[in-house]
Amino acid sequence: MTASITLPDTVMEWPARYNEIPKAVFEEPGLWRLELENIFYGEEWHPIVHRAEVPNPGDYKAAFIGEMPIFAVHGDDGKIRVFHNACAHRGATLVTDSAGNKPDFECPYHRWLFSSRGDLVGCPNSQEFSPSFTKEKFGLRELRTESFSELYFVTMSDKTPDLRSYMTEAVSEPLGRILGNGHGLKLLGYQKVYYDCNWKAYVDNDGYHAPLLHLAFKLMGWQGGKGAQIITENGHMAFDAELSIPQKVDALEDSSIVQFKGDPDSKGSVIASTFPITVCTKHMDMLNVRYAFPKGPRGVEVHYTYFARDDDSPELLAHRTRQCSNLLGPSGLISLEDAAIFTRIDMGNRSPGNAIFQKGVVDEYRLDLNVKQNDESGNLPRW
Ligand code: FES
Ligand SMILES: [Fe+2]
Secondary structure, three states: OOEEEEEOOEEEEEOOOOOEEEOHHHHOOOHHHHHHHHHHOOOOOEEEEEHHHOOOOOEEEEEEEOOEEEEEEEOOOOOEEEEEOOOOOOOOOOOOOOEEEOOEEEOOOOOOEEEOOOOEEEOOOHHHOOOOOOHHHHOOOEOEEEEEOOEEEEEOOOOOOOHHHHHHHHHHHHHHHHOOOOOOEEEEEEEEEEEOOOHHHHHOOOOOOHHHHOHHHHHOOOEEEEEEEEEOOOOOEEEEEEEEOOOOOOOOOOHHHHOOOOOOOOOEEEEEEEOOOEEEEEEOOEEEEEEEEEOOOOOEEEEEEEEEEOOOOHHHHHHHHHHHHHHOOOOOOOOOHHHHHHHHHHHHOOOOOEEEOOOOOOOOOOOOOEEOOOOHHHHOOOO
8 A cells, every 4th residue: 555645746656665755755845834733833852961061050052943042041940941032022042152151132123021930020111011021921932851861851841741751761771871870960062063965864864884884894804793773663773782993003103092991881882862853872981962953954963072081081171082983973984985975865856756775674564663783674663
């Protein structure tokens, strides 16, 4: 049986086989509005900020859910809240830079002033406002927020289940390991990149490609060890993989950059990816959250955010910083080819037909949640 997606000016036939995705789904601009409504503004949780990114009262960070600007702020009471980035008066954005520290938030238009808890604390000429006006009624609009290991998620829907049930144990267990297993984290920094592709092409990256696309895997003689991929019915994924790395890598002048020096359980890669778009990883000694913000039907901005544990020795801190800045992200030794592939996929998707998944597909007519570590079929439940 085939299904179809109907848009105002097009009907997209969905193939009967689970392992085929119509290329048009990456290219049809009309889908973006449906994705906003059903995914970004729907019953999903979106990680937005880790406490380590806003460690002090007054620290804030701007972000987006779909097209809506939001910002997280560490209140003077120690609580982290997430607000719509829109003045409660006539709606001007309050925060225009990506992060900073402020005791309060003043809107430049008519100088309404909001506290770090979101309360309206000042508004010029209020004696001439309507009789029913009170400051209490005009605080900033707060988003529903829950946290896991100090990573704060928001949702636009009241119907979204609580965060733990949403993530399931399959994701929360590896995510806990990535986020320091109870140790506090500290922010090392960001790498921000714009990928020239539809957001779904970015997030559809798979386990199959890593040793095949990325030349550094071969140059460094990396051997995969034991590994597993767990996928959930609601589109989350988790990977766990051992990796053995030779002591001396001839392709590198200094092999120390690819050695494990951290906690005993960093023996490879752990990935926890929550639907629809966030990927959290621990590769060797790198702790990384990739927040991603689609810029409409075309283009996605990815913020690679790197952390260390707050009890790391100075040596380990330096090692993590070197690894993070050299191995991952848009210019990372083991990931730099991804950007080129995203652009090439985007170009190729303008031609007709379907994108095909093969590795790990046992039955084309039955969706299977049982997949091996580097099977691309793990992406299919999302579709
Ligand atoms: S729009 Fe912000 S004070 Fe008027
Ligand atoms: Fe990759």
